[in-house]
Amino acid sequence: IRDILLMVFVSLILTSALNPLIDQLEKWKLPRVIAIVTAYLTLWLILGLIVAGLVPALVIQTRRLILRLPEAIGQIDLIAHYQQEINQQILNRLNTLPESILKISFSIFNNLVGVLTTLAITFYILLERSKLKEHLAVLFGKENPARIEKVITQIETSLGWWVRGELVLMLVVGTLTYLGLLVLGIESALPLAIIAGLLEIIPTFGPTISMLPAVLVALAMHPFKALAVVALYYLVQLFENNILVPNVMRKAAGVNPLMTVLGLMIGFKLAGPIGAILAIPIVIIGRELTSELMGLKKL
Numbered sequence: 001i002r003d004i005l006l007m008v009f010v011s012l013i014l015t016s017a018l019n020p021l022i023d024q025l026e027k028w029k030l031p032r033v034i035a036i037v038t039a040y041l042t043l044w045l046i047l048g049l050i051v052a053g054l055v056p057a058l059v060i061q062t063r064r065l066i067l068r069l070p071e072a073i074g075q076i077d078l079i080a081h082y083q084q085e086i087n088q089q090i091l092n093r094l095n096t097l098p099e100s101i102l103k104i105s106f107s108i109f110n111n112l113v114g115v116l117t118t119l120a121i122t123f124y125i126l127l128e129r130s131k132l133k134e135h136l137a138v139l140f141g142k143e144n145p146a147r148i149e150k151v152i153t154q155i156e157t158s159l160g161w162w163v164r165g166e167l168v169l170m171l172v173v174g175t176l177t178y179l180g181l182l183v184l185g186i187e188s189a190l191p192l193a194i195i196a197g198l199l200e201i202i203p204t205f206g207p208t209i210s211m212l213p214a215v216l217v218a219l220a221m222h223p224f225k226a227l228a229v230v231a232l233y234y235l236v237q238l239f240e241n242n243i244l245v246p247n248v249m250r251k252a253a254g255v256n257p258l259m260t261v262l263g264l265m266i267g268f269k270l271a272g273p274i275g276a277i278l279a280i281p282i283v284i285i286g287r288e289l290t291s292e293l294m295g296l297k298k299l
Helices: 002-027 032-074 077-081 083-095 097-129 132-140 145-184 189-199 206-221 223-248 257-298
Strands: none
Touching (some): 002 097, 002 145, 145 206, 145 223
16 A cells, blocks of 8 residues: 555645645635635646647757767767667667557556546645544544644645745756756757756766766766856856745744754665655654644643
């Protein structure tokens, strides 16, 4: 049931991010179910417009990136030394291409079902969120709900700010990377920038991983461009760590760097890339619960 638990946890994170918007719409005299549907439709409309605007250029540049990467990889001496073995492995993979396409199709379908299921779970959690006090009274009796509701609200607030802060960071980092790659004249700037923005959600390791394909593409063009790309990514991260993070994420209360690294390692070990992405929200929840327990002990 690990996948189901992951979907529920992601739904709780999405609920934390969307609940303030739903509450605001309720204050405008909209019924809660209508407010949730309105928020869903608005978000899908924005996402659809973004995708419609980016997809044509993204397809062209991604195709160019796929064609360029083998050439860039081939320029690395270590890889060139084993080029024959690599080519043989590629040919072997091509023989299983129909089977791979079928597996990929099933994977895409399963992921789509997972996304829709997660959104459905989020919808029902949002719908029931207004009855939280009644549910807590059933579970814990009438004496404790106020304190438990306070802790849940604190967790929701921290998670909500974390989600919204990460979205802002991803957008800003992706945009700055795209503009920088355009100025440097690097091919396939759009998919490389999208990779940089998406991997921003994985702290510490994400920016380094996103830099590798950009450096390879630049290396195929000119070694100096590869150095310029490294400098660009370094400057973007410098700007993010010293200006964006202190201002955008201050309400989410930053997580200790040691806890971040340990959380990422444990999350990746337990659940792969998804576990690494969800590690920081889990650390945030643990921090809020620990703070509450410490407060109870002081009393």
